[in-house]
Amino acid sequence: MIELRESEMALVGNPPEERTIEEIINNGFVVIDKQAKPSSHQVSAWVRDMLGVEKAGHAGTLDPMVTGVLVVAIGKATRVIKNLQDSRKTYVTLLEYTKPIKEEKIKKLMKGFEGVIYQTPPRNAAVKRTLRKREIFSINIIEHTEKRTLFEVECEAGTYIRNLCRDVGYILGQKTSMAQLRRIATGPFNEEDSHTLLQLRDAFEEWKEGGDEKKIRQLILPVENLFEHLPKIVVKDSTVDALCHGAELGLPGVTSISEDITRGCIAGIFTMRGEAIGIAKIRVGSEEIKESVENDKKGNIAKMVTVLMKRDTYPRIWKGR
Incomplete structure (x- = not known):
């Protein structure tokens, strides 16, 4: 990451390491080792029903007789699964x-x-x-x-x-x-990250019946991990809620960026505490962003495509029109 400016970090928000297992389940994903015969849609439906969530969706269809890595997003995380569907x-x-x-x-x-x-x-x-x-x-x-x-x-x-x-x-x-x-x-997930449906069921029952979260936390990962393959931009706390309301990302709100940002790419937008705000389409590359910040330039560099974070998670500091 390229550090562009320092900014004070407030102890607000809900970073992944502080979330309850219920919050992880409702905004996370699991990497399933799909077996032969069931369709990808069936596997996603079984994960949905097993965990008791409203939605589940996979990151790329496997024919019924094809086995292997099937990433299944759960709950709110289904809103960003398309970016993994498009990965290698x-x-x-x-x-x-x-x-x-x-x-x-x-x-x-x-x-x-x-x-x-x-x-x-x-x-x-x-x-x-x-x-x-x-x-x-x-x-x-x-x-x-x-x-x-x-x-x-x-x-x-x-x-x-x-x-x-x-x-x-x-x-x-x-x-x-x-x-x-x-x-x-x-994308970044391989066989070593995957688990069978039976392993998921056993881990879920251990938590539900015995209160042991250890295994289920190892299997169900926070939504932020779905952004591993994307370039990353970290923003100031004062910028977060404006983005949640649909504002474009301006240069003054950026604190650090990945080195591999290119014009027109999709990037994950994060808080300073490591929370995913959402996904944005970037208008300029890393070098241009860096030079603009060094020369104290202003202007918008990205437009939000998908917002994950709930509004008012961070204090509203911006002014509406």
Whole structure:
């Protein structure tokens, strides 16, 4: 983080470490290790009903037979889950051939898919079937036999791995199929962060029936952790409530920023105590913000897209029109 100015921090608000478990449940998320057969929607509904919350939503659909990392936002946190839906995904895939293929040949072919590719969603997809661009960031072969290849692929959200496996077959001149698929990462969250539905249920019952919060706090994380993959801007206490009422973020209200802010990006807006105020679209990059503060310039640098924090959590210091 780039520190731009000092500001006095008041002991107000409700930082993550001071929240009750009820508050975490109503504005948090859990990383589920989805098993085969249930749909992503079913898993989200089971989490919702298990925890007794009004809403739950996931960060990217997994087909029923696909397993792995499924981030499920709970309660108010569902309002910001879309930003994780748009994050990178990583999969491990088992590709099967009808004819033998040598490892060197498939390695060379796979590397050719890295970069921008074109795909049309399959007929059973819940999106419009139009040609679209997606980026493959990396493909690495884990294991290969004559008729099978196990590989890992990191890709842009919305990439269809089944289509990728089919396209490999087109190039080879033979029929290929995706035998198995497992998602091992969504944005900053991976398999090590995930838990089964059974583990979630047991932890929830331990708290409800015995009052032991230890396990449930390890599984259900505060909404702030959903912002890990985003650039960050920290603002003065005097700025917080104005943002909660829909005001734009001005330079005088900023205390520190991430180094990786770019013009037009989405960033998490935080209080000095580490609370998420919401998400904003940024108009200028880190260097421009830094230079503007050093030269005592004013002006707005961001517009709130989603506000999470309840109004009047911080004192109202700003003046309305």
